[in-house]
Amino acid sequence: MKILFIDQSGQPGGAELCLMDIARPYRDRCLVALLVDGPFKDLLEQQQIPVQVLAQQSIEIRKDSSLWLALSRIPALLPLLGQVVKLARQFDVIYANTPKALVVGAIASLITRRPLVYHLHDILSASHFSHTNRQIAVTLANRATLVIANSHATQAAFIEAGGRPELTRILYNGFQPDNYLIPLHEQEALAKELDLNRDTFWVGHFSRLSHWKGQHILLDALALCPEEISALFVGDALFGEADYVQHLQAKVKDLGLENRVRFLGFRNDVPQMMSLCHLITHTSTAPEPFGRVIVEAMLCGRPVIAANAGGATELINSGQTGWLCESNAPQQLADQIIFCHQHPEQSQVIAKAAQQKASQDFNLSVVNQQLAQILQPLSSEPT
Known part of the structure; x- marks a missing residue:
């Protein structure tokens, strides 16, 4: 299975470190596409994980952004979307690791007919996200083939916000x-x-x-x-x-x-x-x-x-x-x-x-085995 991972951050936060651990076993058949440059790219390269930076500046949409601000950023997404669509045609699965990655990944999935996996590292609640961004995230995630939640708490918040329960699987972060x-x-x-x-x-x-x-x-x-x-x-x-x-x-x-x-x-x-x-x-x-x-x-x-x-x-x-x-x-x-x-x-x-x-x-080897089992049905998805 060839996987196109997408992440919005150039900084190595918790979601990014988790992605690096997940991508390592697939490094001979994957690509990590970053929506902005930064030190996270260097960490991926040190692990010999293929990485490509798609833009030099981050798209300024924050978790508390309004609908108007979100709509105003659509033109900036179009060049990124074109690159992601082109890349996605070379892979079997699109794996969005962050909310902005979900936006471009979901549209690319629709265009290329590749299955979409969304790894949910956030609690979709009012204390973390604006109403607009929660609605966007849930609407797009509900079009995914699979939503991986990193805890029962994230899964519960996703479902409470309108997410489809049948799409979700829980996978804790793994460590060595x-x-x-x-x-x-x-x-x-x-x-x-x-x-x-x-x-x-x-x-x-x-x-x-x-x-x-x-x-x-x-x-x-x-x-x-x-x-x-x-x-x-x-x-x-x-x-x-x-x-x-x-x-x-x-x-x-x-x-x-x-x-x-x-x-x-x-x-x-x-x-x-x-x-x-x-x-x-x-x-x-x-x-x-x-x-x-x-x-x-x-x-x-x-x-x-x-x-x-x-x-x-x-x-x-x-x-x-x-x-x-x-x-x-x-x-x-x-x-x-x-x-x-x-x-x-x-x-x-x-x-x-x-x-x-x-x-x-939380042993990484066990977690990666669990992930492989979760992703295995996608290998037979039509493309």
């Missing part, structure tokens, strides 16, 4: 557990490079800097914790969210946390960075579609505190493989951080149970 077992000497070398005090209790937060990812909540919680507890933030602003970064920096000063907070920007060594932390927090203010960093922390053997909503509730059994706290509740988060700091042995028992569960439930 061995990549998250970081030797102690590597941890020590990285800590020395970053000048991190190994006696400090480091709480990690791994996400792009965005208001809905809730970094401000961790800062508020940190202010309620003892001074020997500090925080590392790994990630940077994307999609025009520089104002939020300034807000976070001002908040650090207002709370007097200058000596207890480190912003390290975007990094490619997430497992290594997680290994330096005593605890990982996830603080999204809206339901998370899946929660990639939660599984990564579990695989690293680090205890996790996550927001009690969306896909996170499917990943963690609170009190057994981590803890769930209510969203936007700094005091509750602080109390749980303090508990983990004061009870390291109990926290480590829970972290080890989580590591074992994640290694079994």
Whole structure:
């Protein structure tokens, strides 16, 4: 089966990292078409996955865009559509990995009569998308042959928004557990490079800097914790969210946390960075579609505190493989951080149970086998 993967982003976000893992077994018979250039192309090339950039500038349609704005961007889509149609004729399946990719992929599917797969990495709700964009996404996805949801939460939101249940299959993100077992000497070398005090209790937060990812909540919680507890933030602003970064920096000063907070920007060594932390927090203010960093922390053997909503509730059994706290509740988060700091042995028992569960439930080899089974019926689709 020859697959044309389409993705809208040049930046390596969670959906893109998932796509890279999915495309790797098909690299001798696939192409990843990117709607904009960026470092994600370099990562694909490093994995020897064929990639082609179709445009140099992103089409400015945001998740909260109005109908008028969406319609005004149609002329910009036409050149892309022409390229995708031409490429699609060389493949058996069109695999749209993001909402903008769905738009061009759905039209190309109609023109070329290739089956369309939509991999849904988003919760189609009012907290994430405008009414117009939800309607566009659902209408186009309902014309697909298959909709793959990355959690029960994304599947439920899709159906609630008007999606056809019979089209959906659930496929969790897959990971290679061995990549998250970081030797102690590597941890020590990285800590020395970053000048991190190994006696400090480091709480990690791994996400792009965005208001809905809730970094401000961790800062508020940190202010309620003892001074020997500090925080590392790994990630940077994307999609025009520089104002939020300034807000976070001002908040650090207002709370007097200058000596207890480190912003390290975007990094490619997430497992290594997680290994330096005593605890990982996830603080999204809206339901998370899946929660990639939660599984990564579990695989690293680090205890996790996550927001009690969306896909996170499917990943963690609170009190057994981590803890769930209510969203936007700094005091509750602080109390749980303090508990983990004061009870390291109990926290480590829970972290080890989580590591074992994640290694079994989210193993990439198993997930890719499941995907192959899901896609297999499409090989007989008429083209």
